Amino acid sequence: MQRPSVTMKDVAKAAKVSVMTVSRAFNADKSVNAESRKKILAIAESLGYVFDATAANLRTQKSGFVAVTIPSINNANFAATVDAISERLAQAGLQVLLGYSGYAIDREEELIVQLLRRRPEAIVLTGGHHSPRARRLLENAGIPVIEIWELPADPLGHVVGFSNAQTMHGMVDHLVALGHKNICFVGGEETGDQRGMDRRRGFIEAMTAHGLSPEHLFAAGPAPVSMREGALAMAKLLDSFPQADAVVCVSDLIAFGALSECQRRGIGVPEDIAIGGFGAYEIAAVAHPTITTIDPQPREIGYRTAALIIDLLDPARDVAPRQRVEIDWRLLAAGSTSRRV
């Protein structure tokens, strides 16, 4: 039960070759005889040898890791982005080292330190808001830094994202075109969720641009907010502002909670009140009515991020610094916002 610790040396001895040849066999170096290689790998397998990446990394100064931070693992959209990153990077032999910042800037700083100690070859950060020390560490790390899911005003390095504020212009335009005027917003207060706050800001901008009052803002509590909070916030909203004819929610989960609350009260959606969400979560497509939402293409964010990293790590390619990849978002109009008569 103790570490058997079969090393390359043991394999070399058993195969009657030098350690170097074993190393070459494992790294698929062409200079090693194909037959020797096959034999060596077979002997290694029979000895139960497992290549030690730690030692190789130290020598080559390449960890094979890409560090990724997300606010929470329990969010289908971030999960989709991470999944896409992992999938694409695995093809390039890179492994994702994942960490959760818990929507807290100081948790993120500590996390970044822990991740940098592993000497990742690149680091991906969800969001563009970091502590001063975190910024310093990242700037000095000497590795590509990619911020995703936002378009930070002052990016650390590369960016793969979209304007969360802009998406809300799309949503408000859609509702105004349908004849809505008393439009409210739920979520995105000061909570550490920068993207939610950006969407709230975008809502205010868009309402103002249409000459409508952007003052009907309802809190849903600190991130992460979900369905339950959506129902509670909607109850508050209906009680305090019954004239509301549309509600924009910071996420589809909130929107679904809001929809549930309406159904509980016998309020018709979209006849009495329209509801819009964000995120194109599965629930938006399955709920009754289906929920109008914004698709931010989370997998596309992941793929583009991974592709950028692969390019950046390829010494043959000379990628310009501070790439800015803007991801298209789409409004998906659905049953929860239908034409007014």
Place this chain on the structure above:
Amino acid sequence: MQRPSVTMKDVAKAAKVSVMTVSRAFNADKSVNAESRKKILAIAESLGYVFDATAANLRTQKSGFVAVTIPSINNANFAATVDAISERLAQAGLQVLLGYSGYAIDREEELIVQLLRRRPEAIVLTGGHHSPRARRLLENAGIPVIEIWELPADPLGHVVGFSNAQTMHGMVDHLVALGHKNICFVGGEETGDQRGMDRRRGFIEAMTAHGLSPEHLFAAGPAPVSMREGALAMAKLLDSFPQADAVVCVSDLIAFGALSECQRRGIGVPEDIAIGGFGAYEIAAVAHPTITTIDPQPREIGYRTAALIIDLLDPARDVAPRQRVEIDWRLLAAGSTSRRV
């Protein structure tokens, strides 16, 4: 932009001490003068030094990693387990190295190889079904192996889980007590989702035990299955077996899809047909009606797993081999299954 590569040597030189003293300072060794330590850490920070865990790991033969495999990141329950594991292990200075097996046994084998190369100090596997080579690798790895989310008949090492089949006895007993007889099951066919298949098996056992026909089984497609597939499967079910008075679904997502399909058709839940799910997903508590489900306590699985690992890695504690921690599950009766008249 190239690796600045400040090493301990550089810090030592700047602080006018030996590398060894710097090492002691970073490891909070009491033998180092408190004032020296403070000074050294300040100098290190000013130089932008970041401790190199790779090098330390090689020397100490401890990686600080615990490897964890889950079928998919995009599953709130596995995410909750991983989150709880990470949280608890972080307190012990251990980092989670996460990988996705994609519900495929050969993907899992490849993943296990990749993870073992990083020399984790323990490995956690979701599920108890592995390829022969994977089993061999894990047995020879010389580290604690913990299988979770199931109670495998032939475990590799330790187990933290529950009987998926048993939970369906609970669900069927509940429905039978309410007077249901024509009970169907949706999901869990041969798809690589061992836990889903176990639940399907448990359903068949329980129905047989009650003297009821366990033959109304409906496929929902290969894992991962979700809301959409639930709606489609329910449509098939309603068309081919209109006498059905209750449906047990392999997960709450399927159950919600099934509920949606009923609502679309004007079929009353629970008046015309009762629906049960699994997983205690948030949707079960927010849907209308709320959905009766099984809570498998995913965070508890994570905490108990992490606690076990911490004990196992503590040389002072002598934990018996092949621990078997059984997690309690609970039936949460809700609106989708109400008493028959």
Place this chain on the structure above:
DNA sequence: TTGAAAGCGCTAACAC
């Protein structure tokens, strides 16, 4: 309380 030497398991660089 601090330092010097040796080495963890692998690979770059250079021989042969």
Place this chain on the structure above:
DNA sequence: GTGTTAGCGCTTTCAA
């Protein structure tokens, strides 16, 4: 096509 030597950045061990 294969082997030898040296060393990646730390820490163990022993000495002072």
